[in-house]
Amino acid sequence: MDRLELLDELDRLLPPVDKPEGPDLSFHPSGCDACDMLRTELAIWPGRKLPMEALFWLHDDMSSLSAAGWRWALPSYLRLVLESPPDEINLLLGFLILNLNPSPAYREDTRTRLGALDAQQLRLLLRFMQWCGEQPWLLAWGEDIDQACSFLDDLRRRR
Numbered sequence: 001m002d003r004l005e006l007l008d009e010l011d012r013l014l015p016p017v018d019k020p021e022g023p024d025l026s027f028h029p030s031g032c033d034a035c036d037m038l039r040t041e042l043a044i045w046p047g048r049k050l051p052m053e054a055l056f057w058l059h060d061d062m063s064s065l066s067a068a069g070w071r072w073a074l075p076s077y078l079r080l081v082l083e084s085p086p087d088e089i090n091l092l093l094g095f096l097i098l099n100l101n102p103s104p105a106y107r108e109d110t111r112t113r114l115g116a117l118d119a120q121q122l123r124l125l126l127r128f129m130q131w132c133g134e135q136p137w138l139l140a141w142g143e144d145i146d147q148a149c150s151f152l153d154d155l156r157r158r159r
Contacts, residue, residue: 001127003082010082013124014075014117016048020068027066027113038064050076059095063109067116074117078128086137093132097141100129100148111155122156 019042023029026038038061045054055077058065065073077096081089102110117125126149132138133145 001131003131006124006128006131007079007082009124009127010075010078013120014078016075017072018048019046019072020066025066025069025072027064027069027109032064034061034064048072052080055080055092059092062095062099063106063113065113067113070113071116074125078125082128086135090137093138094141097129097132097144097148100125101144101151107151110151114155119156119159122152122159126152126156 019025022039025042026032026035028035030036038058041057042054045051050058050073055073058073058077062070062073077092081093081096099110114122114125129145129149129152133142133149138145
């Protein structure tokens, strides 16, 4: 699958959605400093689509998003990666790969975070990761990408 096909599937299967509000945005509704900060920082971006600046702020805090937060952020995140030159998004993509390749201790939390995605959307995310595995500039991430693909495929099959 090439980049343009992925963008087409992204438009069809994972369109932008309204931003979740308040505690619905974060993984922990209350009592978590990281989640409280996430809600405060993301308050300045109320729309369905996140600008590059927001995604660069969010990239290392994706684990603080709820399932609804992931569903809101993912279309913008994937589009930015697919439409940008590799040297501009290496950091963003690296963190996404790591988020989708959780260590055993965090697999259940990650399954919960991806809970707002249906089987077709998970298949799109799997195809995206497979596309990543085909990119020469991501060779160093090969094992992590393979493990992320296995995790996503297993999750998709359970839906």
